Each structure stands twice: as C-alpha cells, then as structure tokens.
Amino acid sequence: MKLKAIALAAAASIGISVGAANAEPVNLTLSGGNPGGLWSLLGAGMDRAVKAADSDSVITYQATGGGFANIGLLGANRTDLGMVHDAEVKLALNGEEPFQTPITNMMAIGYMYNWAPMHFFLRRDIAEEYNIDSLDDIATSGAPISIGINRSGNITGNVALFMLAEAGLDEATLTGNDGSFVRAGANEQGDLMQDRRIDMATNGIFIGHSSFRAIDENVDVVLLQIPQNVIEATNEAFGTSAYTIPANSYSKQPEAVQTMALGAMVVTTESMADETAYTLGKAFVENINEIRSVHKAMQQLDPDLMVSQTVLPFHPGAERAYKEAGLLK
Template sequence: MTCVVVIRSVWEDSHVHLVKGLLVAATLAAGATVAQAQSLSLEGGGAASLTGIVPQTYAQFAAEEGISLQVVLGQTLTRSALKLAAGRIDMAVVPPPAFGAMSRGVGPYADQGDQAKAMAENVRALFGFPGGTLHAITWADSGVEDWGDLAGKRVYIGPPAGAASGQIQGMITAASGGLAAGNDYEGVRAPWGAAQQSFQDGQFDVYVALAAVGSQALNELSLQREIRILGVPDEVLSTDAWTEALTKGALVKTQIPAGTYSGNVTGDTDLTTAATSMMMAVHKDMDDDTAYALTKAYWENLESMMNANALMRTIDIDNRFGGTNAPLHPGAVRYYEEAGIEIPANLMP
C-alpha cells in the first residue's frame, strides 16, 4: 500500500482539489494494489511538530489496513477543522480548544456564528495525542531565571490566530503566580515560522516554543549562546491555577527530560511543563468500518511508530483520550469496546 505526503504552507483553496486529483491519479498509476486502496485526505500541522509527524508516520500503517492517506501538512488547524466539518476533507488534526470554539460559534469561528455551531455537529474523534510541548526559552544571561522575571519583558505567546496563544498565556499566569499579558508583560504574537529567528534577532526576551521534545531546531539555539528553559516549580503543580490552566487550555502535564538539549543551563534536571492536546478527527458520515480500521491502525502500531521516530516517544500510550472533547465516531467506539478500553461517558456519540 502507499501513502502520499504533501508539505505545503498556504495554498489557495482553488488549488486544493486540483492537487488532490493529481495525487490520486499518480497513486492509481503506481499499481493495481494501490488502485484497490481507499483514498482519504488528511490535513496536519507543521512538519517538525507532532501535529505533522503523527499524521505522516500514521499514514504508513493506515496503508496496511487498505487506506491510502493523502497527508497535507503545514495547515492552520483551526481552518482544517472547519473544512472537515464542511465535508471538504476526510480527516484532520483538530485542537480541542478549536472544536470547543466552533461548538460555541466564538473565537476564530465568530463570523460563522450559528453556522459554525451547526457544523461542529459533523466532527467525530478517533483518538487523542499530544500536539507539542511548550518550551519557555530565554538566553542564560538575560536575567530571566524564573517565571516571575517575565514581568516587564517581551514574551512570544504564539501566532495571531489559533488556540496556542491562550494556552501559553494560561501556563504563564499559573506558573508565575498571576502575570498577565498586556498588564505585566508584553505579549508578542507572530507566525510560528518566524518566531525562532525573531528571538535570535533580539525581538523578544522569552520565546515560548511549541515543539516536539528533542527538536533539532531548538537544540541549534544553544549554538549561538547558552539558553535557559523554564520548568514549572513543584509548588505550582498542586495549585488550582495550574489545574485551571490545563483544563481550560486542553493541556496535559509533561516533562522535558534532563539532558535533552545541549547548552541549556537548567538541563541537568527533568523540567515540568505542559503539552497541547490534539484529536485525530473525521466527518461523522465516514463509514464505521473505515473509522474502526483507522483507529486500529494507530493504536496497534503506536509502539512501532514511537520506535521509528524518537520525537513521538513523549506520547503516553495509556492516555488515549487526553484533551479529546468531540464525540467519538461509532467505528472508533467499536474498536475500544472490543479492546476492553473504558470510554469516558462524555465522548460517547
């Protein structure tokens, strides 16, 4: 079987269907076995984050179930969620906060209002996985040694659109004891792709990156000079503020293991931070057998995927629904029930 992966940043919608047609044609031309495979479109995030790594790796194993995934990376996932709900694509990596906003017709979906709320009824989840780990990074000689030192500083808090900015701000507020963007520090918004270079150019003091643990791009930062990655103190982890930050932001507690990054002056100890949660989502009209096969392909091959790509090793194989807030597809429910896996009541379709 064959999977097709396309990495692109921003293309006009008018080109999407043409590209899909060309990909299908090329795949069919590859051989009779591929011609018999079911072909589905799947949109993911950045190629260097788990929002891109998971779909790309997963596609190889979905092919073994007779499903050829046409994976398109580099997408704005709030937009992908809307395209999925409208039936314009078959699958998408969906941030739970984005689905929550769509269900209420607010945030990036405010212009669609009631239409967005109605479309959210079309979204079904297969499984959850971490999208990326929040790394609060500053230069070792910047004078920022703990979260309270962010007061009065310029802090990168994510792109102008999407859910990440609220997640980052929530973590900072909890970890610092109440600091808020706009009042206590200057929150700088910019596209993910430009953020690291802007940090290196001195445009902000603290760079909160969203990346897989062990990212080579982050490792390269210390080639310029030593860095400091801030961990959340133990005394914060038991507070209501930390619990609220995780709950509201659909975040999960995670760790950056000691020794992960060279040139990190706090790298001699495990650092607690937060990771975003993502859902692999499909349209409600997907047939049950396909949803079942897709769910099976992920969970029964996850250990192999983690062994093949070290950046996936932060995935908790026992946390199947972390952050998931869309109802499960009936086909996924069948897989979990057959596997004897308890399903939270709020996720039942």
C-alpha cells in the same frame, strides 16, 4: 412461498453486498498542517498503516493552515479527517475565538501524542538582573522584556498569552514596563533570540525540537518554572494536561520544570460511516509501528495513549475497534 423464498434470497444478497461494500478499502483525505512538518509525516504513517491492513487503502495528506483551519473544514464537512490539537477542539466546542459559533459535529479517531510541552526561555542576564525564575515573577519585576509569541492562528500563541495573563502579565502590564509581544514562528523565535531582538521565546513543541536546540546552543537562557495554579487554569481552559520537562533536557537546566503539554489527535465527523471509522481504528492499533516510525518523537505512541483523549467522544466505529482490542470498556 416460492416468491417469498426468492425475496428472502434477494434480501440476503443485498445484505451480503452491503457487508462487502463496508469492507472495501478506505480512500480518505487527511487535512494536516505544513507540507514538511510532523503532521505530514503522521499522515504518511497513517497511510502506511491502512495500506498494511489493505493494500488498496489510501489516506491522502492535504496541507492546510493547521488545526484551526482543519476544524473549519470538518465543521463544513469539507474533509474526511483532520489533525487538531486538543486545545483547539476545546475552543471550537465552546464557540470561542477564532470560531464564530460552537462546532459540535466532530468525533475522535485517535490520539497521536500528548507530549508537546509549553516552554518559556528567558535570557539569563535578564533573569538574574530582575530575579526571575518563574513565570509569575515577570509581571512584578518591571523588566522591559520583548516576548516571542507564535503567529496568530497557531494555538501555542493562544496558550502562551493565556498562561502569561494567568501569571499576571497582560499586554498593558508588559507595555507599561517598556516590553512588548513579538509575533514569530518557532524557528523565527530562535533567530530573534540569537540576534537579541527578543528576550524570551515561548512555544509548545516536543522537547529538543530544532528551534529549542538552536536557542539552547546559541543563547544563554533559563527555562522558567510555571506556577501550579497557572498549569491548572490552562488545563481547565484548553483541555491540555500537566507535564514535566525532565532535568537536564537542556544544557543549562539542572532542575525539572513543571508545565503543561498540548496533544494532537485525528478527528472526523458524525457523517463518517461506522465501518470506515472501525477500519481506521483497527488499522491504527494493529499497525501502530507504521505511525511510530515516522519520527523519533513518536516512539512513545502506544495503543493506550491512542484512546486516552477526553475532549471528544470517539466515533462509534473507532470505539468498537478499540473495545475489540481491549483498550476501552
């Protein structure tokens, strides 16, 4: 009996030490995007959130090529956390380009935003000459338009091409009208519009982003409407959501524009310990102001939004934290 009691005490001691280990500070790497971009700011906010819960916790931001690269790192278990767009996750789960095979080991920690709407700015002189006010007018207009598309590897380029194709404008139709696609990043498109080297800019970023402001302030443009069937097809293909750009968001936009918006989330893998994911979810909810404060565009973030993504299952540890907070049933 005495030996049995000693064994039970030892087992209890082991259980206590394991529990203590599970409660230890987190020390994780978050793969994001550009060093000075929004995702790097979100990384800093997440780091502050976990430090507010435990001053010894650390989330280290790692600059990468963006969501596609981060999914590759997660799929190979070479990073702890990754910032990814919902649209990129949908492609990865289905094994669609640029992924060779489905990547299925991902689990969500939390949604960070879902308000990065697709914009299609067209020069007003072309819009008026060819009677274009909606995306589906371009294909039948015969207009020789040079269209800016984000660089390969950026999901907004994939989405823009898909939406244009759904509206009847593929590359063959565009070139047949003496138009072309021009690959360029957000700020580059603004410069190209001002220099009249492209006629249309496309991107999915927050309303009032600096690149959009440059276009709005320096080029006479119209913001094209998007047909409902194009919005629905895009949301089905990419796991995105419908969105309304309010009237007068830009200086020459008197009417609201219906479109769709990309969202971004923090993702981990099945290999993360439940207690680690629980610690993250709990810290993010209880210290959400640390994340909100990184940029004015993040003021809309709230706990309900954080649990609203639907493209991935939540990690069981994070799910437990959200259930305790009354955010999930």
